Amino acid sequence: MDFNANKAIYLQIAAYVCDHILLGTWKVDDKLPSVRELAVQLEVNPNTVMRTYDLLQQKEIVVNRRGVGFFVTDASVSNVKAYRKAVFLEEDLFPFFRNIYLLEISLDELKQRYHNFIEQNFKNNEL
Known part of the structure; x- marks a missing residue:
């Protein structure tokens, strides 16, 4: 992923995740890549991915199932569009x-x- 220097990386990753949800790559109840997996894939610090997932959780786009990982919520598509x-x-x-x-x-x-x-x-x- 090529990052734009004019926008925070965690926001660009949030846009990346949202794009996948809107395009149907990640559907309702799908498990997202783990923080470490996505960090390695995008070549960023895991803390940056965690910040992204925290933002998306606040927007009710993803949910953290403790000990299992992050999943796409039922209302993810409408919440992504609103966000x-x-x-x-x-x-x-x-x-x-x-x-x-x-x-x-x-x-x-x-x-x-x-x-x-x-x-x-x-x-x-x-x-």
């Missing part, structure tokens, strides 16, 4: 709109590019 939507609206929307305005990109062009993006990237529900 990601809030982050998008708070952090990403203003610069997105600003660029649309400054570059004079029409809504029709955006709509067409959006449809092309969906068609090219989500035929098999993968990104």
Whole structure:
């Protein structure tokens, strides 16, 4: 995983986990990789992964079954969408709109590019 220097690593890992849940790679009641396994896989400190899992547990996206590991919750998909939507609206929307305005990109062009993006990237529900 290539990390962006402008965003905390644990938040980028949270986005990675959320992507897997939204894409159906990890389904309700699936066991997530252990803290150590994910840390090795992503080449990060286990404390960073634990911080990610703590955040996702607070958002009720994952649950810790003591002694067994972390699992995807029943409400994970709706909670991921609510969490990601809030982050998008708070952090990403203003610069997105600003660029649309400054570059004079029409809504029709955006709509067409959006449809092309969906068609090219989500035929098999993968990104």
